[in-house]
Amino acid sequence: MTATSGRASTILHTLGLDSESKRGPFKLKAVSLDDDRPPIPLPKPEGPRAQHTLIEQLIINNQYVWRKFMANQFCADGYKSPANKFDDKFRAMSKQDYLYLIEYVRFVNFRSLQEPSAHTEDGLSDMVSDLNKNVKDVQDYFDSCIKDMQINGDDLLEESASTTVLGYSSWEQLCAMTDDAFSNFIRAVPCVYGWNKIAQRLKQEGPGETDTLFYNYWFLQNLDSGSADRLSQFLEDNRSKYESPGSMEKWNAAFRQACLFETAFFKAAQRGDWDQIDKRLRDAL
Template sequence: MDYQTLRRNCPIWNDYIHHNFVNQLATGTLAPDSFRHYLKQDYLYLLHYTRVMALSVYKSDTLAQMRLGQAGINAMLDLEIGMYLDFCRQWGMSLEEVENTPESAATIAYSRYLLDAAMSGSLIELYAAIAPCLMGYGEIGERLKAQGFMADNPYQPWIDVFASDEFQAITVQNEAQINELLTQAVPSQVNKLQQLFNTACRMEVNFWQMALELS
């Protein structure tokens, strides 16, 4: 079993990758309030995602696995969360406003689902649950880059982050690391791993929809 198998057997993968929120980002037609709502909610989500990565260290059996989890924590705390706060400032939102934003129902559902999977399952199950988030943004970035640069698109800086060579290289590295873990899966785990992956994809779709609907 590998990541591509999980992706290929997920019936709603394209609903996630080609969601209307993403398509509107690509064309620059997304309502600014939807983007602001997404930025604030994704900041709140990433705080919980960092806790999931901390649990991955706890669940690890080897030093290499612990270092993988540590790298994920560092990436969140030192880079990605800061990047989202930078975007928030650029779109007129202060740190105080972002931190005091109530979590949407979609944010609560998704983040707590990941935390539950991380706490109750094995390390392999944890990574199956976070794989859509870990890998999906790289695929989205690659697809939007192929569609071409739009100088007048207000969301182009966001696209550029996930389309960058640096992020694409990280995505390739993440896939290799996920595959290494998945090689340890036994046949009796396959259905559960696919279910974890599919449910996380549903949560991703709901997250985009939440941003569109300002819910």
């Protein structure tokens, strides 16, 4: 696995925001009961829309949870700690990441079956092709856990999804089945965009420990802003297809929940107890 792979990268590929995906990413289309009916024109938003990207506005609207997410202790300690103090913690997180990615690929591809493009033979064939690539990404992550992070293969295969992972993935699965495709991209912002911002913030704080699993398989993988920029640009290019008077409230809720789950994920990794949910986070959820 190269330094450009990992959970954020796999999520981006699964959503179809890579150059090889045939999915699109999703042929986004405003929901309509009659395809021949022209869409109802919406007034152009004023104020913040002209000043901020959608991601920036979501961060402004949810500053408390965003700051808690950005300041998580796991990443701060991982950047500064030597290998003998932190590598085992990172291995434990990587095992849960692997199980999370299996669930993510499963439910996003289930959601893609609901798209209009999947109701044609060519569209279905493209979806199967993309699914095979997504599974390959998960297999590559498994191989990296074994070869690069020195995780025992049998231990990884016997690993069970924790309460933290099941809570996160169950919420995303429910949303994927009941929500529009665009919101999947909103829920991916904390991981794809946020992980990049955390890595950049760590770099600004000064040099870290370089001979560690965290540095080579988290920090370096998330330092480049390419994936974050692609996601942000995609949201800007496609938001108007799903924008409505109530959309910002829905997107705020999705973004906030995703930030809380990501924070809980890091907190469980830092604590080393994946089946205990922090009371403050549980109350917020």
